Amino acid sequence: DAEITQSPRHKITETGRQVTLACHQTWNHNNMFWYRQDLGHGLRLIHYSYGVQDTNKGEVSDGYSVSRSNTEDLPLTLESAASSQTSVYFCASSALAGGIGTGELFFGEGSRLTVL
Amino acid sequence: QKEVEQDPGPLSVPEGAIVSLNCTYSNSAFQYFMWYRQYSRKGPELLMYTYSSGNKEDGRFTAQVDKSSKYISLFIRDSQPSDSATYLCAMSHASYIPTFGRGTSLIVHP
Numbered sequence: 703d704a705e706i707t708q709s710p711r712h713k714i715t716e717t718g719r720q721v722t723l724a725c726h727q728t729w730n731h732n733n734m735f736w737y738r739q740d741l742g743h744g745l746r747l748i749h750y751s752y753g754v755q756d757t758n759k760g761e762v763s764d765g766y767s768v769s770r771s772n773t774e775d776l777p778l779t780l781e782s783a784a785s786s787q788t789s790v791y792f793c794a795s796s797a798l799a800g801g802i803g804t805g806e807l808f809f810g811e812g813s814r815l816t817v818l
Numbered sequence: 819q820k821e822v823e824q825d826p827g828p829l830s831v832p833e834g835a836i837v838s839l840n841c842t843y844s845n846s847a848f849q850y851f852m853w854y855r856q857y858s859r860k861g862p863e864l865l866m867y868t869y870s871s872g873n874k875e876d877g878r879f880t881a882q883v884d885k886s887s888k889y890i891s892l893f894i895r896d897s898q899p900s901d902s903a904t905y906l907c908a909m910s911h912a913s914y915i916p917t918f919g920r921g922t923s924l925i926v927h928p
Contacts, residue, residue: 737918742826742920743920744824744906744918744919744920744921745862745906745918745921746918747915750915760915792861792862794861806852806864806867807854807862807864807916809861809862809863810861811859811860811861812859812860812861
């Protein structure tokens with residue numbers, strides 16, 4: 703079965719370190735998204751991509767970067783981790799832009815990041 | 819004001835109750851309305867979607883959209899403990915990037 707996997711599922715790091723969260727999907731979807739989920743804020747869009755070599759900033763992109771070198775992967779990098787980036791990060795993919803109808807968003811299980 | 823407002827709860831109901839979950843929004847351009855369900859420590863999964871106004875029913879779940887009031891609802895009939903989860907509303911317009919509400923935590927106790 704097709705799926706979307708995130709790794710690591712849990713990570714503890716120190717302030718200032720670079721961190722990369724991996725996202726790999728086997729749906730062959732063109733569109734991929736990174737969200738963070740925090741109490742009181744819900745899901746907030748960090749970056750998204752409509753295809754290979756395409757990346758776009760979302761609502762809360764400061765301090766994050768992504769690159770899309772193939773269809774399956776969209777790694778999220780925190781260049782210099784800050785305590786404010788402690789959160790649960792979700793990767794998602796969709797066949798249609800925005801995931802409408804049959805192009806729904808398929809989410810991974812999440813990566814829980816703690817920055818000390 | 820956030821574009822999508824959703825009361826975080828928690829909402830606690832007894833098994834068998836009818837549950838009403840709601841969201842309001844401010845952007846009149848929204849045309850697509852979705853409900854996602856998220857179990858603890860899992861990713862959200864699409865539960866229902868509706869285009870424009872009206873009702874949509876799927877088993878025990880009914881989604882309603884009132885664009886004139888900028889108000890959407892999800893009703894759960896005969897609620898079960900397995901319905902205990904966080905329910906997130908989401909909406910989008912022509913750009914197709916969905917905007918999510920904060921989610922409402924629902925607890926159905928036996």
